[in-house]
Amino acid sequence: MYGIGEVARASGLGVSALRFYDGAGVLVPAEVDPATGYRRYRPAQIRAARLVAGLRRVGMPVADIGRAVAAMDRPAAVRELLDEHLRRLEDGLTDARRELFRIHRLLDLEEITMTRISLPAAALAAALDAVRFAASTDPELPMLNGVLLEAEPDALTLVTTDRYRLAVAAADATVTGPPVRVVAPLPFADALRQLLTGTVVLDLDPSAITAETPGHRLTAEPLDVDFPDHRRLVEPVRPGARSVTVDVPNLRERLGGASPVTREHDGVAYDVAILTLDPSGAVRLAEEDAWAADEQAHVAVNREFLLQALDAGGAGQLVLELDGPIRPLAVRGSGTFSILMPVRH
Known part of the structure; x- marks a missing residue:
């Protein structure tokens, strides 16, 4: 049997960390002296402590570390947990790079033009359904082959037209950033319509459109077109x-x-x-x-x-x-x- 100090030295986990993982039920000592509270560990627990130390260094949540320790006799199950955590880290790195890019733009005194829109999925779905029928698919009219998205304070307006008809729908939304007007490609709008659940977050700027729904993320480049001014018609x-x-x-x-x-x-x-x-x-x-x-x-x-x-x-x-x-x-x-x-x- 090994004392807590010996396990700490052998695994790279501090004594306080071993006590924490004991309390969390992740790495419970084989014996605890009822009089002194001194913890003793079996030799096999050294390997488990090393696993905990490694997973801790890569930021795995405590609950998942506990699942990994419990599954040590099934390496395939532990590797699946590792793959899931790696995907989370990669997604987080992508988000961090995007935010750092925006910070660099701020430091360079460039104007940040992104506008963020948050609204219920049901409201956006209803707006898309109300305008999709009037969208043009004529390849000779690329300026009409999309859905115009206009963000203004407290509202998102969608517009489509094929020259013979025009449709407009508005939805209440939380809008952060300057007013923006971009044209989303029809394939992007159609793909988004199939994913709408919960709350939708749209990031719009002249160079990119991003939509996030629970479990999904879609991106597209706005169409570089001069969409007709619908306001003079409405x-x-x-x-x-x-x-x-x-x-x-x-x-x-x-x-x-x-x-x-x-x-x-x-x-x-x-x-x-x-x-x-x-x-x-x-x-x-x-x-x-x-x-x-x-x-x-x-x-x-x-x-x-x-x-x-x-x-x-x-x-x-x-x-x-x-x-x-x-x-x-x-x-x-x-x-x-x-x-x-x-x-x-």
Whole structure:
């Protein structure tokens, strides 16, 4: 049997450390003298003490050190614990390098432009769902093949457009840093949507986008494009514009039963929905002959686009704004807004 001083010298652990690991249940002496409290260890415990000393030097948590000591007769299990700890260290080193880089920039008196946004995953998921339908995938329009992210005090706004429609959604958020406007690539936005749980932290600056969710981290380089200014389109209701609240399920059902009116663009056929207001102020679906007879009284839009906008706006009630045959049709929900370009007769 070995005394505590001998174990300390043989293992590299101090006497106080051996007492600590005894109290933690990690390395309990084989015998403790009830009168003097003197600890004695078996020869096999020297090897365990050396293992504890090594794991302590690399910063392994006490609980994991205890698991490693308990599994000494199963080397494969101990090696698995070592691999897990190494991954944690590597992740920590990556984070440390990033923070040190930012500190160097501060010391060089460069302006730190990163903005951090924190918000519930459910809120970001709802905002992405509300705008994704309007994103362009046309390779000839790279400036539109993404999701615009705008961070302002207390809010994150998402915008997409494909020239024929535009969608905007806002979510309350905790924002630290200056206002920022970046365009996230669509693959990044789609991958993020699949991982949304708990709380999401977004780091945005002109050179990088980082998203962290529980157990996941995504990065992307913002698109170097000049995204259209959506604010001039998302304007207050114009004087004379007609606004009406509609029940989404009811309007969807009526759209499904209406006689199709077909148009063609670039060789692709699509159905048109023709909207008008009846004398009571309710939205009515019109036939093509009525549209032809009085185009000024109707607003016509791509039927599929309208259905997608209704879905993105929510399942309850939405406000439609009809402002003449050459103005976009606006669909307003709670925290969401989309416009559909009109179809001329």
